[in-house]
Amino acid sequence: MTVDSRAEALPRRAVSRRVARQKQAILLVSRVWSWIFLAIMVVFFSIEGTGFFTVRNSQNILVAIVPVLLMGLGQTFVIIAAGIDLSVGWVMGLSSVVSALVIRDLADGGMAVGLAILIGFVAGVGSAALAGLLNGVIIAKLKVPPFIVTLGVSFIARGAAFLLSGGNVVGGQPQALRDLGNEALLYLQRGDETRLYFLKKPDVTGAQLRMLDRILPWPVVIAFVLVLIAMFILHRTQFGRHTYAIGGNKEATKRAGVPVDRLTILLYVMSAVTAGFAGVLYTARFSGGSSIAGDALMMSSIAAVIIGGVSMFGGEGRVSGTVLGALVIAVLQTGLIMMAVEPFWQYVIVGIIIILAVLMDQARDLIIGRAEAE
Amino acid sequence: MEPMLSVKNLTKRFGGLTAVNQVSMDVHPGEVVGLVGDNGAGKSTLIKMVSGVYQPNDGEIFFEGKRVHISKPSDARELGIETIYQDLALAGNLDVGANIFLGREHKRKYLGGVVRVLDNKFMQNQSEKLLDDLDVHIPSLMQKIDKLSGGQRQAVAIARALYWNARLMIMDEPTNNLGVAQQGEVLALIRRLRDQGVPVIVISHTIRDIFAVSDRIVVLHRGRKVADKRVAETSTEEIVQYIMGARDDFRNN
Numbered sequence: 068m069t070v071d072s073r074a075e076a077l078p079r080r081a082v083s084r085r086v087a088r089q090k091q092a093i094l095l096v097s098r099v100w101s102w103i104f105l106a107i108m109v110v111f112f113s114i115e116g117t118g119f120f121t122v123r124n125s126q127n128i129l130v131a132i133v134p135v136l137l138m139g140l141g142q143t144f145v146i147i148a149a150g151i152d153l154s155v156g157w158v159m160g161l162s163s164v165v166s167a168l169v170i171r172d173l174a175d176g177g178m179a180v181g182l183a184i185l186i187g188f189v190a191g192v193g194s195a196a197l198a199g200l201l202n203g204v205i206i207a208k209l210k211v212p213p214f215i216v217t218l219g220v221s222f223i224a225r226g227a228a229f230l231l232s233g234g235n236v237v238g239g240q241p242q243a244l245r246d247l248g249n250e251a252l253l254y255l256q257r258g259d260e261t262r263l264y265f266l267k268k269p270d271v272t273g274a275q276l277r278m279l280d281r282i283l284p285w286p287v288v289i290a291f292v293l294v295l296i297a298m299f300i301l302h303r304t305q306f307g308r309h310t311y312a313i314g315g316n317k318e319a320t321k322r323a324g325v326p327v328d329r330l331t332i333l334l335y336v337m338s339a340v341t342a343g344f345a346g347v348l349y350t351a352r353f354s355g356g357s358s359i360a361g362d363a364l365m366m367s368s369i370a371a372v373i374i375g376g377v378s379m380f381g382g383e384g385r386v387s388g389t390v391l392g393a394l395v396i397a398v399l400q401t402g403l404i405m406m407a408v409e410p411f412w413q414y415v416i417v418g419i420i421i422i423l424a425v426l427m428d429q430a431r432d433l434i435i436g437r438a439e440a441e
Numbered sequence: 442m443e444p445m446l447s448v449k450n451l452t453k454r455f456g457g458l459t460a461v462n463q464v465s466m467d468v469h470p471g472e473v474v475g476l477v478g479d480n481g482a483g484k485s486t487l488i489k490m491v492s493g494v495y496q497p498n499d500g501e502i503f504f505e506g507k508r509v510h511i512s513k514p515s516d517a518r519e520l521g522i523e524t525i526y527q528d529l530a531l532a533g534n535l536d537v538g539a540n541i542f543l544g545r546e547h548k549r550k551y552l553g554g555v556v557r558v559l560d561n562k563f564m565q566n567q568s569e570k571l572l573d574d575l576d577v578h579i580p581s582l583m584q585k586i587d588k589l590s591g592g593q594r595q596a597v598a599i600a601r602a603l604y605w606n607a608r609l610m611i612m613d614e615p616t617n618n619l620g621v622a623q624q625g626e627v628l629a630l631i632r633r634l635r636d637q638g639v640p641v642i643v644i645s646h647t648i649r650d651i652f653a654v655s656d657r658i659v660v661l662h663r664g665r666k667v668a669d670k671r672v673a674e675t676s677t678e679e680i681v682q683y684i685m686g687a688r689d690d691f692r693n694n
Contacts, residue, residue: 303558305546308535312543315534322530323544324515382534 097431101374101391101424105398112402119405122255122280128397129287130352134159134345134361136290136393138368139375140297141338143389146372147301148334149314149381150206150213154221155342155368158198159361161228162346166191167237167356170244180243184351191350192343198224199339203332217335221365228358237356248351251281252288286348293344298386310334314381370417371396374424395420443506444469445609445640446491446522451500453486460486462664463500468609473631473641475655475672477648479684482661484644488611491642492524493517505608521608525615530598533587537579538564540586541571541601571600575633592623596630603639610634610641616650628654648677662686 113120138155145152170187174180198220205216254264256271257278271279283291301307309330312320321327342361349360375392377384399420400413444467453461461483468474478484489495491502493511502509504520511517517524531540539546542564548557568582577596579589586594595615602610615631616624631641631654645651651658652672660668660683668675668683668690682688 305548305557305559308539308546308559309544312532312535312539315532319530319532320543322514324518325544382532 093431093434097427098376100427101376101388101395104420105391105395108395108398108402112398112405116402116405119402122282124401124405126251126280126282126284126287128394128401130284131401132393132397133286133290133348134364135367135371135396136390137293137341137345137348138338138361138364139371139389139393140293140386141341142368142372143297143375143377143384143386144301144310144334145213145338146369146377146379147314147381147384148310148331149317150331150334151369151379152202152217152335152338153214153365154198154202154217154224155338155345156361156363156365157221157225157228157358158195158339158342159346159349159364160358161198161224161231162191162195162343163349163360164228164232164237164346164356164358165194166347167240167350168231170241170350171237171239174241175239180241183241184244184247187350188347191347192340194227195339195343195346196336197339199336200332202339203335206335207328207331213335225358232356232358234358237350238354240350240354244351245354247285248348248354249281249284251284253282255280255282286352289344289348293341294386294390297341301386306330306333311382314378314383367396367417370421373421376424376428378428379425442469444503445505446642447503448487448491449501449503451487451490451497451502453483453490453495454498459664461490461497461661464661464664464666465500466659466666466669468640468642470638470640471635472656473635473643473654475651475658476642476644476661477646477651477658477680477684478661481663482684483664484661485613486664487661488524488613488642488644491517492522492611518605521606522611523602523605523607523609524611524613525595525598525602526613530601531586531594534585536585537572537582537589537597538568540597541568541604543601545605567604568600571604572596575600575603575630577630590623591619592626595619595623595627599630599634603634603637607639610639611644612641613644614646615643616645616647624650648680651680652677660684662689665689666691 109120118124138159142152142155166187169190170183173183173186201223202213202217202220205211206213250268252266254268256262256264256269256275257280258275262269269279301310309320309325312323312325313327313330317327345364346360350356371392372384372389373379373392374395375384375388375390377388396417399416400410403413403416404410446468447466449465450463451461451465452459452463464483464487466474476484476488486495490497491511493514493516496512502511504522509520511520511522532543535543538561547560547563547567549560550557565582572579572582575596577593577600579593579596586597589597599610612631615627619627628650631643634641643651643654655672657669657671658675658680659666660680662684663686667686667688668680679688
């Protein structure tokens with residue numbers, strides 16, 4: 068079943084090689100344009116904004132990125148499987164509230180703080196997983212479109228979070244929790260002599276403390292580990308392969324004997340779990356649980372996924388793309404703030420980028436399609 | 442020789458309509474059977490009873506001499522009856538190897554089986570060997586199915602069924618929507634399957650293709666079998682007459 072027949076192979080092969088090169092070039096540009104965009108932004112902000120290109124700001128960006136990135140991870144899987152999860156933002160709020168309540172009550176009840184935090188985290192992520200289970204079961208078993216189901220569950224999660232917290236921030240958290248949310252793997256002491264501390268915060272005060280940069284705060288480390296796990300699952304395991312297959316052709320996947328329903332449920336649980344992690348890390352960072360913790364973030368997570376090149380029709384995308392998308396959004400946010408631009412412009416710009424990203428995809432398909440037809 | 446598949450007096454009714462009426466037919470190892478008939482003649486219904494999509498109201502199915510009850514598609518697949526539909530078989534966003542192994546991926550185990558990683562290399566190599574055996578050439582197995590021609594896709598679907606020990610292949614309109622050259626390739630592939638001992642039932646509207654590839658032709662008309670003829674003993678004109686209902690070999694049975 069050879070494509071070229073021998074007789075006319077030579078001239079056609081030359082043409083097809085040229086077309087192939089063009090296609091490669093277009094593909095390359097369409098793959099790396101967001102990296103290029105990111106680089107341009109970094110250069111621009113470094114020149115225009117004061118204090119953008121610093122260790123401290125790089126860490127601020129990384130901290131800011133965590134919730135969007137985490138939700139984007141789960142969302143990546145769901146969208147590759149041709150679904151959507153609109154519930155992540157408010158599920159994050161639920162997880163934040165539940166973890167804060169559990170940690171406070173257990174710590175107040177005299178439990179060792181470390182254990183209380185651990186149980187609180189499990190409870191927070193567990194409450195999120197429950198919401199994901201609800202999403203998944205209704206979508207897979209009752210065949211309701213994911214858009215509707217996750218919208219409904221989103222409201223339920225929000226209601227539950229408000230009811231549990233009474234509409235207030237759940238405070239009264241132990242210091243150890245705050246440390247987990249804010250302390251870091253490395254410390255950089257600037258000043259007369261620059262020193263790097265590993266794991267141990269140097270005992271400094273006043274002006275020296277202001278010269279102390281936290282490098283890789285714990286939430287960033289946790290998010291980084293979760294990114295690696297997500298990459299492994301999506302790109303190296305059977306589960307990941309089937310995620311792509313469902314997005315590509317659900318019916319064929321079913322016929323191949325893949326338990327599509329069970330997988331779908333798992334995907335939504337996973338998505339909720341990543342939102343749950345975002346929630347508990349929020350609780351740790353701000354030392355309190357809030358039902359509105361993830362309010363604006365659901366849309367940002369979807370934006371990150373789209374900017375990262377995941378197809379909304381399913382079947383295409385990579386975890387690294389989502390990481391990039393989250394980076395683009397975070398750099399834009401902090402950069403604009405540091406340039407003293409009205410921060411609301413970020414929304415306008417993110418909106419434009421989203422549309423450009425999708426246009427870029429379509430243009431690629433169009434051009435490649437045409438190249439093939441030639 | 443014992444038939445691979447034998448259906449006896451198979452009947453399927455939908456309400457008042459008898460879609461398949463007392464149809465019996467055999468498929469022997471090493472033969473291609475063309476199943477033809479006008480729209481609504483009952484071809485698809487008959488096939489769907491064999492592949493487990495429909496349950497017969499009456500009649501029996503024997504596979505390799507044993508009476509079998511095929512109550513769902515996976516039952517059929519377990520017996521080795523593979524049905525290839527044109528568009529439902531493959532995930533277009535995955536490459537050839539991923540599709541051939543879809544649902545039965547080969548994995549390497551680490552940490553005592555706790556961590557299992559896809560063994561893409563193994564799957565790629567096996568796919569290559571498999572397609573070579575079928576004399577199918579696809580420039581790069583790393584290509585997504587979407588980028589392949591219709592004929593190549595058919596080949597991948599057939600290769601997949603074969604790899605998972607298909608004993609009987611049913612192909613529904615395998616040459617639809619294909620260019621002339623590709624049609625020829627698919628027909629050649631069907632013959633190779635037969636030569637490897639896997640009998641094939643081919644449903645098609647294209648009489649020319651049926652004649653090109655079949656050893657025997659079964660004609661259905663309004664749910665009944667009206668002809669069962671060796672290709673050598675019939676002609677296009679005759680088969681058309683059977684399809685139109687102008688001839689009927691089994692009227693008195």
